[in-house]
Amino acid sequence: MAADNGRVVFAQMAGRLKPQLLSALNAMDLTHMTPVQEKVLQLPTFTQDCLVQAKTGTGKTIAFLLPALQSLLSAKDLEREFVGLLVLAPTRELAQQIADECDRLTQSCTPPLECHLAVGGSSKKSSLSKFLKGKPTILVATPGRLIDYLSEPEPRQRLSKIRCLVLDEADRMLDQGFMPALMQILQQIPPKAEGKWQGMCFSATVPPEVDKVLHLVLDKNHVRISTIDKNEAPTIETVPQSVIPVSSVDEVLPTLHSVLSCAKADDPVLKAVIFCPTARHAGLLYHVFGSTGGAAPPRLPVFQMQSRMAQAARTRTVEEFKATDRGLLFASDVVGRGMDFPDINLVVQIGVPSDKDQYVHRVGRTGRAGKGGRAVTILTPEEMWFVRNNPEFPIENAGRFTHPKASAYPSAEIIKNALAKVPEQTRVQAYISNLGFIKSLMKLYRVDPPTVVKLGNQFAKSIGLDEPPPLGQSLVSKMGLKGVPGLVIEGKGLVVGSAPAAPAQGRRPPPRNPAGAAPKKVHHHAAGGGERSQGKPGLGPGQARGFSTRRGKPTGAGKATAGASTEGNGGQSSEPRPKRPRW
Numbered sequence: 001m002a003a004d005n006g007r008v009v010f011a012q013m014a015g016r017l018k019p020q021l022l023s024a025l026n027a028m029d030l031t032h033m034t035p036v037q038e039k040v041l042q043l044p045t046f047t048q049d050c051l052v053q054a055k056t057g058t059g060k061t062i063a064f065l066l067p068a069l070q071s072l073l074s075a076k077d078l079e080r081e082f083v084g085l086l087v088l089a090p091t092r093e094l095a096q097q098i099a100d101e102c103d104r105l106t107q108s109c110t111p112p113l114e115c116h117l118a119v120g121g122s123s124k125k126s127s128l129s130k131f132l133k134g135k136p137t138i139l140v141a142t143p144g145r146l147i148d149y150l151s152e153p154e155p156r157q158r159l160s161k162i163r164c165l166v167l168d169e170a171d172r173m174l175d176q177g178f179m180p181a182l183m184q185i186l187q188q189i190p191p192k193a194e195g196k197w198q199g200m201c202f203s204a205t206v207p208p209e210v211d212k213v214l215h216l217v218l219d220k221n222h223v224r225i226s227t228i229d230k231n232e233a234p235t236i237e238t239v240p241q242s243v244i245p246v247s248s249v250d251e252v253l254p255t256l257h258s259v260l261s262c263a264k265a266d267d268p269v270l271k272a273v274i275f276c277p278t279a280r281h282a283g284l285l286y287h288v289f290g291s292t293g294g295a296a297p298p299r300l301p302v303f304q305m306q307s308r309m310a311q312a313a314r315t316r317t318v319e320e321f322k323a324t325d326r327g328l329l330f331a332s333d334v335v336g337r338g339m340d341f342p343d344i345n346l347v348v349q350i351g352v353p354s355d356k357d358q359y360v361h362r363v364g365r366t367g368r369a370g371k372g373g374r375a376v377t378i379l380t381p382e383e384m385w386f387v388r389n390n391p392e393f394p395i396e397n398a399g400r401f402t403h404p405k406a407s408a409y410p411s412a413e414i415i416k417n418a419l420a421k422v423p424e425q426t427r428v429q430a431y432i433s434n435l436g437f438i439k440s441l442m443k444l445y446r447v448d449p450p451t452v453v454k455l456g457n458q459f460a461k462s463i464g465l466d467e468p469p470p471l472g473q474s475l476v477s478k479m480g481l482k483g484v485p486g487l488v489i490e491g492k493g494l495v496v497g498s499a500p501a502a503p504a505q506g507r508r509p510p511p512r513n514p515a516g517a518a519p520k521k522v523h524h525h526a527a528g529g530g531e532r533s534q535g536k537p538g539l540g541p542g543q544a545r546g547f548s549t550r551r552g553k554p555t556g557a558g559k560a561t562a563g564a565s566t567e568g569n570g571g572q573s574s575e576p577r578p579k580r581p582r583w
Ligand SMILES: Nc1ncnc2c1ncn2[C@@H]1O[C@H](COP(=O)(O)OP(=O)(O)OP(=O)(O)O)[C@@H](O)[C@H]1O
Pocket: 030, 031, 032, 033, 034, 037, 054, 055, 056, 057, 058, 059, 060, 061, 062, 203, 204, 337, 338, 339, 340, 364, 368, 369
């Protein structure tokens, strides 16, 4: 295949790709293939089952769409009112992004190839009615909403002639969290065994466990393609990675403040994503740095993106953060995979990711399409195991970080003042979610439940909660922390035991208990709302009902981020939950 500067040009595919696809690529200003696109397009047949691994931001979306679209366009017996290409993605935003890319690639097709979207959070009635009235040759879906579709005979019928099934973020779609949903879907579409459809799996990470379940979607003769050398780091090479170790959790937010202030001073067009361990934690930092606490460097818009937000706010935030040339996005893992926000130059991770693959995907939000960027992780001593356990990542220890002009940027004071302005309930929710997060990774932290509670209490103190907030007994049981010393139980008080409870300043030390004695509860006088802290789910602005355009794009304008309180809005997703609880 002829190459230009070592990279093959799409124009060389004339004859193998339809002129409509080539002209769309041209209109998109895409002239040269990325390595993964080159390898996939070199396959002898485009209908081959394949497992494809390539680094983040290297154009995998086009790598699966081009052969799939080519197959549809060249099929003589294509019935456009039946779904021929089904793409499954783990999040609504990623599904929308894939559908948008698909629309761009089919822009020159006449008659047009319709690409429909089936995702939770938008009105099922309206998208399903469009699906049934239209010619949905392509469907991009999240599993939960697709299962909804498949539960009705008419849409199920429209999915009975699938020619190609693509799993984007395949390792995620095939993990324990999504597996029950995927199995349900596979039972409702024609069986793979009959060889009726092609399977394609794409991801930047392919952990060995995936092998055990690949047979569900790929035949045994599938091709494996990887553009990543076995000895190479799985992260993108244009992104230097570093860790900033802090001496205690109290230093995390001041350090983050210093990092962001310095980065902004170096690069006024700073566009950063700050990943937090949980949705509530992201919500808290949005308040601290956004309009409530105002700790962000000047002239830097602040956004949040987390699973507890209403779908309309999520959609608007994605659109705005894609469009902006600068800003801070405080995010949970809802945008950890696949999302293509242009020109992000900094990724910061607060604490450890849920696993090493998630680290790769988070880092991969920068350095996309050959661009530069950098990734920084801020870890407490208790979290440094992540770096030790994963030597394959080229993470440089940057040492403690303080602002070179510390007197002009008193980060600790700025954060303290900002935290004081954040509603207590937001901080309490962040404490609860943090506790649940540490508990879920207890084995990796190598700590026992009392230490989990101790770390949680230290976190509470670091966000300005002088005493550990009281928790409802049922929540504590759900977390598997019943009777653990150091917790405060609503209506009952502090659980005391032989194990260490966090020394909280300004609080009476718990009465001593003889070593080895069973924990007992003492009445805790501070009033508080363990139940209250869990928050009542409420409808955010424009949630679900505000959708009326194609694919659930919101009709309402307005800034999604400024001041919009989107906390406590969980439970509106029809997507399956990962196994790990969503704290
Ligand atoms: N041939 C190409 N030339 C230049 N840019 C491209 C090319 N193909 C894709 N891109 C652009 O590269 C960016 C990343 O592409 P894409 O989102 O498909 O990456 P990905 O490999 O799927 O990443 P992730 O693993 O994070 O999901 C997009 O903005 C896309 O438009």
